[in-house]
């Protein structure tokens with residue numbers, strides 16, 4: 723499972739995922755649909771190419787820096803129950819209000 727499943731960060735934040743299990747997971751950006759309310763399993767997914775990494779075992783990590791505001795959905799390509807969202811918000815301290 724992804725913990726937390728829903729996260730909010732500011733633009734410019736580097737997010738690191740760590741695999742805490744001795745099995746392979748992926749961190750794949752893209753859309754997922756049809757998540758069952760009871761089981762949490764999605765029915766379909768489509769990668770969008772923003773990021774994609776295979777974490778082949780315990781202790782493997784992947785980092786990605788979010789440079790644009792927006793809602794980023796991602797999933798584990800192997801496990802249908804692993805679906806999550808990162809919301810990237812503008813940096814309030816920036817003069818531009820939305821860029822670093």
Ligand SMILES: [Cu+2]
Nearest residue numbers: 747798800801
């Ligand atoms: Cu997985």
